[in-house]
Amino acid sequence: MTETDFKVTPIGFVNRKDDGIYLELFQEYRPALQQLEHFSHMHVLWCSDKHDNIKSKKSIQCTPPYGENPPVTGVFATRAEYRPNPIGLTIVEILKINHEKGLIKIKNIDAFDTTPILDLKAYFPVCDRVKEAKIPKWISGWPDWFPDDGFGL
Amino acid sequence: MTETDFKVTPIGFVNRKDDGIYLELFQEYRPALQQLEHFSHMHVLWCSDKHDNIKSKKSIQCTPPYGENPPVTGVFATRAEYRPNPIGLTIVEILKINHEKGLIKIKNIDAFDTTPILDLKAYFPVCDRVKEAKIPKWISGWPDWFPDDGFGL
Numbered sequence: 001m002t003e004t005d006f007k008v009t010p011i012g013f014v015n016r017k018d019d020g021i022y023l024e025l026f027q028e029y030r031p032a033l034q035q036l037e038h039f040s041h042m043h044v045l046w047c048s049d050k051h052d053n054i055k056s057k058k059s060i061q062c063t064p065p066y067g068e069n070p071p072v073t074g075v076f077a078t079r080a081e082y083r084p085n086p087i088g089l090t091i092v093e094i095l096k097i098n099h100e101k102g103l104i105k106i107k108n109i110d111a112f113d114t115t116p117i118l119d120l121k122a123y124f125p126v127c128d129r130v131k132e133a134k135i136p137k138w139i140s141g142w143p144d145w146f147p148d149d150g151f152g153l
Numbered sequence: 154m155t156e157t158d159f160k161v162t163p164i165g166f167v168n169r170k171d172d173g174i175y176l177e178l179f180q181e182y183r184p185a186l187q188q189l190e191h192f193s194h195m196h197v198l199w200c201s202d203k204h205d206n207i208k209s210k211k212s213i214q215c216t217p218p219y220g221e222n223p224p225v226t227g228v229f230a231t232r233a234e235y236r237p238n239p240i241g242l243t244i245v246e247i248l249k250i251n252h253e254k255g256l257i258k259i260k261n262i263d264a265f266d267t268t269p270i271l272d273l274k275a276y277f278p279v280c281d282r283v284k285e286a287k288i289p290k291w292i293s294g295w296p297d298w299f300p301d302d303g304f305g306l
Contacts, residue, residue, distance in 0.1 A: 034227035074187035136191035
């Protein structure tokens with residue numbers, strides 16, 4: 001039940017190029033990509049560095065800008081980028097991996113160019129796909145599945 | 154494309170009590186739980202504090218202890234707790250929330266007692282449920298869905 005802080009280190013960054021969106025990994029982390037090309041999707045943990053400040057970290061309730069008559073909502077019941085630890089979590093579709101250059105071409109992500117990446121985790125249906133997931137009434141009209149185009153900015 | 158480290162602060166910890174498993178939040182973060190009781194599941198980001206050391210952070214490939222003839226695999230293609238940033242990600246089923254005491258009773262989690270928690274994120278099918286997710290041949294026999302009992306130790 002430690003309250004000690006931890007240090008996290010970027011493993012790479014979002015690189016929005018003319019021909020698509022890439023996650024670019026620093027050299028020392030590239031061997032950790034081995035076999036990832038056999039998965040279609042992964043979770044990206046990224047640092048919402050624009051919200052790495054006291055004001056954003058203290059913004060722990062909001063009225064979401066979506067849904068029907070959304071109530072005042074705690075940030076743990078949202079995916080807002082401002083939260084006590086500004087770590088974003090987005091599932092992305094993997095298009096191509098260049099292991100040597102540490103470049104992963106992805107279909108989409110809702111993170112800005114140069115956003116620091118903290119971790120990648122392959123998407124395992126057995127861990128990540130919940131059959132009966134209940135959501136609140138005020139967003140009950142939302143789709144049941146991750147969209148083909150993913151989530152972008 | 155910063156390589157600057159970030160600081161993350163535990164918001165609470167895993168509390169394994171006689172009557173079940175709880176996530177216990179420190180007082181200042183409890184208002185962030187508002188409305189979370191309307192979701193059945195959430196992601197828990199936790200710090201694998203036993204692996205917050207140089208040796209574990211440099212262990213970036215492994216031969217997974219599961220599947221059929223697993224190849225040498227980068228940790229980003231696994232859910233191993235040892236990785237460059239030792240952040241665990243587990244989906245849990247929410248059983249009950251006591252907002253005043255900051256206690257969330259959950260069905261299961263694969264994190265030890267007293268494990269620091271970094272973030273909670275409600276599970277939104279539109280963000281998190283991928284219909285066609287491909288996985289490697291060597292784990293192709295695995296279930297397609299998150300199990301009713303969740304993931305425990």
